[in-house]
Amino acid sequence: MKKISIIIPAYNEEESLPFLIERLNKLIDSLEDKYDFEILFVNDGSKDKTIELIKQYREKDKRICFVDFARNFGKELAMKAGIDYCTGDCAIFLDADLQDPPELIPELIKYWEEGYDDVYARRKSRKGETLMKKFTSKMYYRVLQALTPVEIQVDTGDFRLLDRRCINVLKSMKEVQRNSKSLFSWIGYKKKAVFYDRDPRIAGKTKWNYAKLFNLAIDGITSFTTSPLRISAYLSIPTFLMLIGYLIYVIVKCIRIQEAVQAYQAIILLVLFFSGVQILFFGIVGEYLGRIFNESKARPLYLVNEYNGEKETNEKLINS
Ligand code: UDP
Numbered sequence: 001m002k003k004i005s006i007i008i009p010a011y012n013e014e015e016s017l018p019f020l021i022e023r024l025n026k027l028i029d030s031l032e033d034k035y036d037f038e039i040l041f042v043n044d045g046s047k048d049k050t051i052e053l054i055k056q057y058r059e060k061d062k063r064i065c066f067v068d069f070a071r072n073f074g075k076e077l078a079m080k081a082g083i084d085y086c087t088g089d090c091a092i093f094l095d096a097d098l099q100d101p102p103e104l105i106p107e108l109i110k111y112w113e114e115g116y117d118d119v120y121a122r123r124k125s126r127k128g129e130t131l132m133k134k135f136t137s138k139m140y141y142r143v144l145q146a147l148t149p150v151e152i153q154v155d156t157g158d159f160r161l162l163d164r165r166c167i168n169v170l171k172s173m174k175e176v177q178r179n180s181k182s183l184f185s186w187i188g189y190k191k192k193a194v195f196y197d198r199d200p201r202i203a204g205k206t207k208w209n210y211a212k213l214f215n216l217a218i219d220g221i222t223s224f225t226t227s228p229l230r231i232s233a234y235l236s237i238p239t240f241l242m243l244i245g246y247l248i249y250v251i252v253k254c255i256r257i258q259e260a261v262q263a264y265q266a267i268i269l270l271v272l273f274f275s276g277v278q279i280l281f282f283g284i285v286g287e288y289l290g291r292i293f294n295e296s297k298a299r300p301l302y303l304v305n306e307y308n309g310e311k312e313t314n315e316k317l318i319n320s
């Protein structure tokens, strides 16, 4: 029987857990004769009774496993721990607060069985979230897509099913500042969207605020692309154009009225020249910085989908 891992990062989720376990159990019972299950909690340094609860659940049901972090490392790293510790033939990421309905899981599995490697849940609507959050999230996806050639899945969170070969690749990617969304997009493979309505949080409070979301957005952009580093190089162009324009103006004017260059004109020209040079050199430094940044991630250069008609596992790449 194939084994399915359900990875659940949890941070101060004692109020949501009973609901979550109840709904997961219902779901798993309905699929029990077809698949083995593993429910892998990653307790991200919760300060409430989350881990005690999880341990109690494990007493009763050995399918429930857990990784307990030494402190709060954030959801991204909790997800990485899930990737490292899960043992299934595929893994599903689920939020502990039931915003991702477990009832969608059979559909995810169905497409996985049809041969898709990354079945991701795409939000049709987001209940219980402010207009402002919806708008900023939408804009963010558009900006991100404009900045990178990698295809980005819009309106998609972390709720998705990944085949074992995706999991293995993600396991091998050891970059410290992780942005899972960008990694999921980067790996490619056969992707399939499943639409759903995102529910409001069942209990407890969101751990996000605008400051955190803003940081996440910057993380997303900087992990996808080094193009912000080019801003400087591009900015030098208008500066030099202004310099040339003003230089011509000054020369023509001086010849016309037969007068020497004025001090203020010389100062403006010098300021424009040296700003242009500085901005340009910032751009050049940025260009090399971007290269170092990309090399330091040490990602595999490419991932193979198929070799001679056989699904490629990329084991060789990962181990080399
Ligand atoms: N989470 C985590 N570590 C954190 C913050 C959140 O593991 O530092 C988990 C949290 O328990 C939940 C999921 O990540 O299962 C999503 O968090 P939340 O619901 O607060 O975010 P939102 O859904 O509002 O974006």
Ligand code: MG
Binding pocket: 095, 097, 099, 201, 206
């Ligand atoms: Mg949530």
